[in-house]
Amino acid sequence: MTPPLWLHQVELLAGPQQSATSCDALLAPDGSLLAWGEGATQQAQALGLAPRLAKGWLLAPLLVDPHSVLEQASGGRAEDLTSLAEAAAAGGYGTVALLPWASPWRDQPEKLGLSWPAPMQLELWGSFSIGGANQELAPHGDQLAAGAIGLAGTDQVPPLALMERGLLLGEMGRSPVLLAPRDAGLSGGGFVREGVETLRAGWHPDPVLSEILPLQSLLSLAELRPEARLALMNLATAAGVGLLRQAPRRPMATVGWWHLLADSGNLDPSAEGWRLCPSLGAPRDREALITALADGVLTAVAVHHLPLDAEEILLPLDQRRAGLAGHGGRHGLVLPLLWDELVRRRSWPVQRLWQALSWGGSELLGREPEQLRAGSRRWLLFDPNHGWSWDRQGCPSRAANHPLRGKQLVGGIRASGLIPAAKWTI
Incomplete structure (x- = not known):
């Protein structure tokens, strides 16, 4: 024995x-x-x-990923439920919450039957709109009754009238509603945040307004509907952080892990990691995000794992789907890289890093914080x-769009x- x-x-x-x-x-x-x-x-x-x-x-306790993407639970070329579980476990993530972004879209109670064997925990976000089309409300109450952790939108903000109607109906109760402060119509086709570095590199710029204007709407809605647990998905700009700091009623907010490590001033032009949604920021954006995470203005770091297969990454950068795989490697990527950046280089205490990678994610999901138990x-x-x-x-991950x-x-x-x-x- x-x-x-x-x-x-x-x-x-x-x-x-x-x-x-x-x-x-x-x-x-x-x-x-x-x-x-x-x-x-x-x-x-x-x-x-x-x-x-x-x-x-x-x-230490396990890490918590408040939102990632799995498009096909079985038979996926880039990832499936089993490979994602193995990749998350290798990186120390014991809880992963999946967005409804899938094929077919997870917007009905019968589509929320995914699970992992213990001690892994798989949480599922329900969908705010039917099919993620931002035209009609999905059955909020039915999804939550079927076990959804909360409701999530797509990678851009729903129309204001649809958001107002959904929050007014109030079927979500105190479950979180996760929405992205982004308007693709304002990005002008750009995929790297506007700035001197972006112009020097020759990338088509994504203006800050594509985040600021929808963020202002969401913050106003959070103030007008205090009974709703509105949460912001993947804040990405210094201007956005400034608005969030000043908000009379500050909602919880996540930041993508890669936005804390890379920016348009420190990433090699040929490297993987440029094509993201929201767009990769300038150095000032990255510094503002790190400061906001340290201050507690940002609640949690999201892996926002969005795997692409080997064929997809052969496409030109401006024609490829935006996304980056984060759950992967024999020992994971997120914890080692953020430890190096935040603990080793910036002298963060370990407790602060765990607040960002574990306990903040639990708070956003409405779960008890992770802790060691005999x-x-x-x-x-x-x-x-x-x-x-x-x-x-x-x-463990089959995704091809891993950085580094x-x-x-x-x-x-x-x-x-x-x-x-x-x-x-x-």
């Missing part, structure tokens, strides 16, 4: 409002967290176990100094209750 694993001097973050402390922890071969602290040390010594020095590693498999073990190279071999292919990365998931112990790299 395989004995438990004794981690010695691991940094442990048990939950929100707590600080990371150095202690011992005991992991069972079935992936459950048996104990930590003095109790773990005593149990390990009583069993005659040899300690595994884990100094500098972090044992006997639970919902934990991850992260090594900030683990070096590895991103390649397709061993990557072939790049050397630092930081990775060593183990998790979501991953079989045979695959732990300890």
Whole structure:
């Protein structure tokens, strides 16, 4: 019988409002967290176990992705339900909430029957409009009764009259309504945010107004309908952050992970990661988003995983669908890259990063925050100094539009209750 694993001097973050402390922890071969602290040390010594020095590693609750996309649950060329679960688990994500953007569109109760085996948690957003066409309201109450976490729109704001009608009916109660502050009609076909860097690179610019004008409408609606839990999807500009800061009634808001790492001034013109929705911003946009996330003006970081297959990424950039895959790699991409940017370079405390990657997502979804519990498999073990190279071999996700292919990365998931112990790299 395989004995438990004794981690010695691991940094442990048990939950929100707590600080990371150095202690011992005991992991069972079935992936459950048996104990930590003095109790773990005593149990390990009583069993005659040899300690595994884990100094500098972090044992923490799982991450939460408040919105991503899966177009085909089975038979998808770029991703399916199984491959997405494996990719999310590899990156430390124990909860993923899927938008209704699918084929067929998930806008009816009978289309909300997707699930993952425990301890993974799959949440489903219902649709605000039928077919995502922004013409007629979908059956809000029926979707929520069938288990939808809330209601979500498309990648652009619905017409004001449709939003007002939906909120006035109030079938969503206190469930969140997630809407994107974006008007494609104002973007002029641009796909990189306007700025000096965009003009120098020769990209067609997307004006800031394509976010600002719909955002003003949404903020006004949030003030007029305080009973509704309105949430903003993927804020992307410094001007948008400024409006949100000044709002008398500030709704919850997400930011895409790649917008915190890349901008039109630091991304190579040939790199993957330019074609996004909302558009990639200028350096000032990225700095404003990071500051707003640190201040709590932005609630959570979304992976907003939108996988494309190998054929789609061969298209010219201006003809390709906008989107980036984030759940992928043997150890995931989001946590290592944001750890490097925010903790290592900007000296964020670990608790602040977990607020952005885990607890903020739980808050937006209306769920209890993730925390370590004895006997639970919902934990991850992260090594900030683990070096590895991103390649397709061993990557659970089949998506082809991952950034940083072939790049050397630092930081990775060593183990998790979501991953079989045979695959732990300890």
